[in-house]
Amino acid sequence: MMEKKIKKSEWDITNCPVRTVLDRFGDKWSILVLLVLGEKQKLRFNEINKEVGSDISQKMLTVTLRKLEADGFIFRTIYPEIPPKVEYEITDLGKSLVPHVDNLTKWAVSNMPAIKRSRERFKK
Amino acid sequence: MMEKKIKKSEWDITNCPVRTVLDRFGDKWSILVLLVLGEKQKLRFNEINKEVGSDISQKMLTVTLRKLEADGFIFRTIYPEIPPKVEYEITDLGKSLVPHVDNLTKWAVSNMPAIKRSRERFKK
DNA sequence: CCGGATCCCCAGGGATACTG
DNA sequence: CAGTATCCCTGGGGATCCGG
Numbered sequence: 001m002m003e004k005k006i007k008k009s010e011w012d013i014t015n016c017p018v019r020t021v022l023d024r025f026g027d028k029w030s031i032l033v034l035l036v037l038g039e040k041q042k043l044r045f046n047e048i049n050k051e052v053g054s055d056i057s058q059k060m061l062t063v064t065l066r067k068l069e070a071d072g073f074i075f076r077t078i079y080p081e082i083p084p085k086v087e088y089e090i091t092d093l094g095k096s097l098v099p100h101v102d103n104l105t106k107w108a109v110s111n112m113p114a115i116k117r118s119r120e121r122f123k124k
Numbered sequence: 125m126m127e128k129k130i131k132k133s134e135w136d137i138t139n140c141p142v143r144t145v146l147d148r149f150g151d152k153w154s155i156l157v158l159l160v161l162g163e164k165q166k167l168r169f170n171e172i173n174k175e176v177g178s179d180i181s182q183k184m185l186t187v188t189l190r191k192l193e194a195d196g197f198i199f200r201t202i203y204p205e206i207p208p209k210v211e212y213e214i215t216d217l218g219k220s221l222v223p224h225v226d227n228l229t230k231w232a233v234s235n236m237p238a239i240k241r242s243r244e245r246f247k248k
Numbered sequence: 249c250c251g252g253a254t255c256c257c258c259a260g261g262g263a264t265a266c267t268g
Numbered sequence: 269c270a271g272t273a274t275c276c277c278t279g280g281g282g283a284t285c286c287g288g
Contacts, residue, residue, distance in 0.1 A: 070243050
């Protein structure tokens with residue numbers, strides 16, 4: 001029976017899949033933007049801005065969208081009009097991630113009370 | 125009839141569950157340490173250090189362990205000996221999170237090739 | 249052996265102004 | 269409208285030293 005144990009050398013940043021996932025989605029906005037597009041399928045820049053909540057800066061929204069696009073989670077359609085019109089749409093790859101995030105979210109929702117209680121106890 | 129749409133004000137950091145989860149686990153080490161303890165159940169400080177891979181500083185390991193403990197994901201047993209001995213063990217709450225992280229990890233493993241290909245294409 | 253206390257550095261991210 | 273370009277600042281995290 002093979003060991004399931006993961007060798008130490010495999011836990012570094014390049015080989016450890018958990019780290020890979022965190023490095024990619026540990027930032028402030030990626031998941032949020034992805035979920036918004038998962039819900040609405042297709043949105044324009046300003047619409048995403050509204051949906052996310054207006055506390056994201058234009059700069060960070062742009063940066064986040066570019067990264068999601070580079071990874072293949074969303075794709076971008078540019079309409080050569082004036083004023084410009086750009087639509088963002090979630091890809092199949094992006095869609096495939098959404099349920100996992102949703103599961104985590106559900107876990108968080110149902111366990112957050114316990115966590116908060118634990119934090120309270122810990123403070124004392 | 126109330127909108128199903130999530131109001132902007134509900135997406136802020138305190139009310140949005142996704143953000144809550146990210147704020148808690150978006151840091152560099154929490155999930156990694158939790159997974160290590162999920163596998164081994166019970167470990168001493170230095171053992172965790174070894175398992176995580178020695179690229180975590182003592183300070184950050186301490187900080188991470190305190191946060192996990194405060195949230196109720198692990199608990200700590202101090203043996204009043206000299207030299208000191210401290211054991212960390214995952215709780216049921218902690219265990220309940222592990223499968224979700226594993227699912228995300230599996231997703232990452234199977235989709236990382238596609239992501240990397242997408243990144244290559246995007247560079248050009 | 250465990251981990252607290254300090255110092256320091258840098259990258260993520262905000263605010264603002266500007267443009268095709 | 270959908271960005272780009274700058275400037276700036278905060279805090280996460282590393283290195284090091286010390287102490288029970």
